[in-house]
Amino acid sequence: MSANAAAEYTSYLDEGETLKSWLTTLDHKRIAVLYLVSITLFFFIGGIAAAVIRLELVTAGGDFVTAETYNKSFSLHGIVMVWFFLIPSIPAVLGNFLIPLMIGARDLAFPRLNLASWYLYTLGGIFTIGMVIAGGVDTGWTFYTPFSTMFSNTYVIAAVLGVFIVGFSSIFTGINFIVTIHKMRAPGLTWFRLPMFVWANYATSVIMVLATPVLAMTLTLVAVERIFQIGIFDPALGGDPLLFQHLFWFYSHPAVYIMVLPAMGVASELIACFSRSPVFGYRFMAYSVMAIAILGFLVWGHHMFVSGESVYAGMMFSLFSFMVAIPSAIKVFNWTATLYKGSISFEAPMLYALGFVFLFMIGGLTGIIVAALALDVHLTDTYFVIAHFHYIMVGGSVMAYLGGIHFWWPKMTGRMYPEMWGRIAAVLIFVGFNVTFFPQFLLGYLGMPRRYHEYPEELEVLNVISSGGALILALGYLLPLLYLLWSLRYGRIAGSNPWEAKGLEWQTSSPPAKYNFRETPIVTEEAYAYSPYKV
Amino acid sequence: MERFGTFLGEASSLSRHFDTLFLALFILCSLVTIIITFLIVFFAIKYRRGASTSRFIIRKSTAIEFAWTIIPFGLFLAIFVWAAYFYTELLVPPDDATVDLDIAIVGKQWMWKLQHPNGKREINKLHVPLGKNVRLTMISQDVIHSFFIPAFRIKHDVLPGRYITIWFRPIKLGKYHLFCAEYCGTDHSRMVGQVIVMEPSAYAQWLQQK
Numbered sequence: 001m002s003a004n005a006a007a008e009y010t011s012y013l014d015e016g017e018t019l020k021s022w023l024t025t026l027d028h029k030r031i032a033v034l035y036l037v038s039i040t041l042f043f044f045i046g047g048i049a050a051a052v053i054r055l056e057l058v059t060a061g062g063d064f065v066t067a068e069t070y071n072k073s074f075s076l077h078g079i080v081m082v083w084f085f086l087i088p089s090i091p092a093v094l095g096n097f098l099i100p101l102m103i104g105a106r107d108l109a110f111p112r113l114n115l116a117s118w119y120l121y122t123l124g125g126i127f128t129i130g131m132v133i134a135g136g137v138d139t140g141w142t143f144y145t146p147f148s149t150m151f152s153n154t155y156v157i158a159a160v161l162g163v164f165i166v167g168f169s170s171i172f173t174g175i176n177f178i179v180t181i182h183k184m185r186a187p188g189l190t191w192f193r194l195p196m197f198v199w200a201n202y203a204t205s206v207i208m209v210l211a212t213p214v215l216a217m218t219l220t221l222v223a224v225e226r227i228f229q230i231g232i233f234d235p236a237l238g239g240d241p242l243l244f245q246h247l248f249w250f251y252s253h254p255a256v257y258i259m260v261l262p263a264m265g266v267a268s269e270l271i272a273c274f275s276r277s278p279v280f281g282y283r284f285m286a287y288s289v290m291a292i293a294i295l296g297f298l299v300w301g302h303h304m305f306v307s308g309e310s311v312y313a314g315m316m317f318s319l320f321s322f323m324v325a326i327p328s329a330i331k332v333f334n335w336t337a338t339l340y341k342g343s344i345s346f347e348a349p350m351l352y353a354l355g356f357v358f359l360f361m362i363g364g365l366t367g368i369i370v371a372a373l374a375l376d377v378h379l380t381d382t383y384f385v386i387a388h389f390h391y392i393m394v395g396g397s398v399m400a401y402l403g404g405i406h407f408w409w410p411k412m413t414g415r416m417y418p419e420m421w422g423r424i425a426a427v428l429i430f431v432g433f434n435v436t437f438f439p440q441f442l443l444g445y446l447g448m449p450r451r452y453h454e455y456p457e458e459l460e461v462l463n464v465i466s467s468g469g470a471l472i473l474a475l476g477y478l479l480p481l482l483y484l485l486w487s488l489r490y491g492r493i494a495g496s497n498p499w500e501a502k503g504l505e506w507q508t509s510s511p512p513a514k515y516n517f518r519e520t521p522i523v524t525e526e527a528y529a530y531s532p533y534k535v
Numbered sequence: 536m537e538r539f540g541t542f543l544g545e546a547s548s549l550s551r552h553f554d555t556l557f558l559a560l561f562i563l564c565s566l567v568t569i570i571i572t573f574l575i576v577f578f579a580i581k582y583r584r585g586a587s588t589s590r591f592i593i594r595k596s597t598a599i600e601f602a603w604t605i606i607p608f609g610l611f612l613a614i615f616v617w618a619a620y621f622y623t624e625l626l627v628p629p630d631d632a633t634v635d636l637d638i639a640i641v642g643k644q645w646m647w648k649l650q651h652p653n654g655k656r657e658i659n660k661l662h663v664p665l666g667k668n669v670r671l672t673m674i675s676q677d678v679i680h681s682f683f684i685p686a687f688r689i690k691h692d693v694l695p696g697r698y699i700t701i702w703f704r705p706i707k708l709g710k711y712h713l714f715c716a717e718y719c720g721t722d723h724s725r726m727v728g729q730v731i732v733m734e735p736s737a738y739a740q741w742l743q744q745k
Contacts, residue, residue, distance in 0.1 A: 067721050140718050146695060147678040151644070151720060221612045235696025241679060242694070275582070275703055281596040284604075306681065307692045308699055311626050315619050322611035326604060333603045336571055339578035341592045346579075354575060361571055365564040368611070372560065372618030378553055378688040381681060381716040445557075452724035456712060516729025532582075532590040 011414065011511040022113045027514055032097035033412070034118050035088060040481070042084035042125065047477065049077035054436075054467040062454040070453040071138040071514070072154070077160065078141025083166050084125055086397055087255065087478040091208075092173055094404045095201045097412060099177060101505035101512065102195050104186025104521045109357060117172035124166030131158035140451060142252070145233035145244040149225040158224060160219040167212045167219075170258070174208030175482035177201055186504065188523035192286065195503055195527050196279055199286045200265025201394035207254045207261075208384035211297070215251035218244065242308055249300035257296040259393055260360075261289055263400030264331055267353045267360075270403050271335050273501045274350035275342030278528035281334045288327035295324040305376045314373055321371035328364050332357060343532035348422030348497075352403025359395025366441065384444025387437045395433055402429070402480060409484065410494030414511045417491060421483045428476035435469025502529050546732065547687035548704040552621045554688075560614065587744040625689060628670050635667035642673065642680035642693040644719055645726040655742055659728030661713060663705055664738035672704045681717035684730050692717055705732040710734055 012029045015021065022030060052073040058066040065073070096114065098106055108114050131137060139148040139158040148156050181202050185194070192200075221232050222244070272279045279285055301309055301317030309317075335357050344350070366388040370376045379385060403426075409417050424497025439462040448459050449524050455463070497506040508517050545551055581588055628634065638661070641648040650656045663669050673682055673693045683690040684703070691701045715726035733741065 001611070009613070062724070067724070069721075071718075071721065144718070146719070147720060149650060151678050235694075241696075276584075281600050283602045284596070305622070306690050307679075308694055308697065311623055314622065314626075317613055318622075322615050322663065326607050328605060329607045330600070331569060334600075336574050336578070337596075337599075339575065339582065341590045342582050343584045343590065344579055344582050345584040347626060349717060354579070357575065358572060361568060365567060368564065369557070369560050372556065372614055374553060374618045374621030374625065375557055375560065377622065377690050378685065380690065381683070447683070447712065447714065449683065449714045449724075451718040454724045 004353075008533045009509060009513040011509070012514045013413075013511050015514050024115075026107070026115055028096050028100050028108045028111065028114060029412070029512065031114050031118050031516075032093050033098060035092040035121070038118070038122060038125065039085050039093060042080050043477075044481075045129075046080035046085055047474065048078050049073045049080065050470065051474065053077060054470040056453065057455070058467045060455050060457040060460045060463075068138060068359060068451045071140075071451070072132075072136035074451060075137050075140050075159075076132060079128065079137075079163065081393075082141055082255070082259075083163050084128065085123075086259040086393055087170055088121060088166075088173075089259075089397065089401045090266060090404065091177070091201055091204055091258075092117070092169075094171070094197075094266065094401070094408060095139075095177060095204075095262060098408065098505055099180060099198060100184070101411075101508065101516055102147055102198050102503060103184060103189055104504045104517060104523070105180065105184040106516050108176045109184060110176050113176055117169040117176070120169035120172065121166055123166075123194075124162045124169065126163035127158060127165060131155045133164060136157065137323045142248060143219070143222055143244075144248075145222065145225070145241045147233075148222055149233055150229075157223050160222050164216055164219045167216050170208045174205035174212070177205040178209065181205075185524055186521050188337075189504075192283065193523060193525075193527050194286075195265075196268035196282075196285055196289075197262075197265035200261045200268075200289050200355070203289040204258050204261045204450075205304055207258050207293050209295065211251045211254040211258075214247060215255075218247040218251065221247070242304070243356055245304055245307055247301070249303045251387075253300040253303065254296045256392070257274040257292055259397050261292060263356065263360075264289065266400040266407075267335060267356045268338075269501075270349045270353035270407055271338050271357075272528045272530060273407070273499055274347060274353070275339050275344045276530045276532045277338055277340075277342035278526070278530055279334065280337035280340070281330075282527065284330055285334055288330050291327040291504040291521060292324060292488070295320060295327070299324055302371055302376070303380075305373055306380055318371055318373045318376075322368070325364060325368055325371065328367075330363050332364065341532060346425050347406075347419060348417070349403045349407035351423060351426035351430075352399050352406065354398040355426065356396055356403065358429075359391050359399060359433065363391030366391065378447070379444055381450055382444035383440040383448045383450060386450050387440035387444060390437045390440070395437070399412070399429070399433075402426075405425065405480070405484070407499070409487070410498045410507075411512070412511045413488055413491070413507060415487050415491030416494050416498060417480075417487045418483050421479060425448075425476055425479040425483075428479065432469050432472030432476045436466050436473050437469070439466045460477050502527070545686075546704055546705055546707045546709065547684075547689065548729035549621070549625055550686065550688045550706075552624070554618060554687075556621065559617075563610070563614075568607065585716070616637050625701065626691075629668055633668055634670045634702070636664065636669045638663075638669060638671050640671055640673040640682065640693070641676055642682065642715070642719075642726075643676035644678065645715070645722040647682070647713065647715075647726065647728055651742060653742055659713070661728065661730045662738060662741055663730065663732055664735040665705055665708055665732050667735065668702060668704050670700060673699045673701075678719045679717050682714045682717050683714040684711055685714070686711035686730075690716055705730075708732050 066363040639650045680693040713728040
């Protein structure tokens, strides 16, 4: 990456080129790049595990890998994709890079804590890779007891330790964002002038800080129970296996919102920019993300409608699940309304954003179906649920993440990605995603249970279609990896604001200098001061 | 759908409830999807950059925001009540007087062991008489399993150290899939079996064999 010769500043990328300068950096932008590299690595590790799953399911019999390998593959896929990709993806990469820029600050509040969070992430990652090399784990990413504590013969303790460690990296990121957003906003940048991306990451951080400690505690109990058999979860000793599920989902349901709220923030930025109109219903959008973050803590029991929790608990959790769907619905309506009377163009980030809205909507609506108690009885633990949450997390979060990466790529690297390739990849991913996951709704409706190595032959056709879609999807994910790397050297020089976007991050150079802004900007207007007339 | 009869034949008294509610939600979700998708595509074309169209707008959103907050709220409440009502029907078995048949089930890695009232046992197969209220009392010997008959639309986890009771009334003769739906270890996907719904007389005869 050569710096623009005419520029009078040194970009953050040119502050040092040695490995040491990267590994000891305190610059939020460089740490974001470190995260970008690490989570991309884990994304492809998780992707390989998914490929093993889809290959096995091409035929009804268990013939490609053994049942043990299959079980370890979906466990690895879940653990890696949830904790090492989805949770850190948008906050730790885009959030790290953009939040200080968006609020006119020179860095996050605690730069050392920020670097420490990346090291913890890496340490957790090394544990997890080591666990896989040693032989893997077969409990699924959910570690349900008493299987994980008494019956699994695999490396459960190493696996929970890896997750335990990476959990602290997300707590550190959350603390950093909360303090930064509270204390370091530029003069004039009031709460209701913040970009939705900042709101979304703020809400996410609250969840990270409040929920992740519960995960740490729960996983510790699993390890202690496994080693000492103290009887927390073992009914023979007076424990309760359901206690684990309550504790686990108390974290893991809010964690779903850790994965999707930042995606909502990205979508708002992209849709506003490429339709040249302010986000419709700004305040409702901000209230919605906060409402989702709070209500998200009250719905964990909807994973347990047939687990043996009480009928009345089931009803309460179902009711709250419908309530949390309301702010989600508001967001979809408002994104749609933002397009109204805009001046819309269809660069790759916008294609991703529109794809996000559509897929998130399907994911959300099928969420209503599984929140309905009597329907969930049949659908839970089937492929219907798999399809539902992949529409939210892959169709939603990954689409938004990629849209965001394309949108802010010129800011991060100073160069444009190749637009035509960007559009081709966005369309491929959208098509591949739907071909992969839509048939899984049908499979689940018919009753195909999840985590099945073999399945009845009647279901083969739908599974073959799904695996075919996965091939398209894999191609779609490889393309950006290639052309984004290509663009680092050969991409067109972007200039400070190639999209003519609003937002403070576009007012500084691309890539920004280490200190972000020469002078602290003063904010005098609302967020998204776009006008469809001035194009 | 005929070839999926072993999955989705409307085979129990609860199937019909599920199907009605599912159909209603399917229609509702489809409508929402169609309307929103239509609007997105319509706006994307009409207001594409360079198209000559009026873009004058007074941005007032409060009334419309309240409308699309309150309407989903009402709809969701209605769906909640409907779905919760059928849920109680599944989870609260009829009282002893109306139960025709009690079956004891033990789940273990990786098989289902079932016992009929006269002591007759079977493994991974469940014979039941048509039109009778069947109550299942289930427990696990090791990890958590889940007893799932797609054609009956019933499923419930089977826990160690605790008895779980559910019920169904088969309304169609035939053979149906029985699955374990909660991941339970290596051969989870082989913890499957068959439910055979028979005429009551045939069932009585079957009970007496050996």
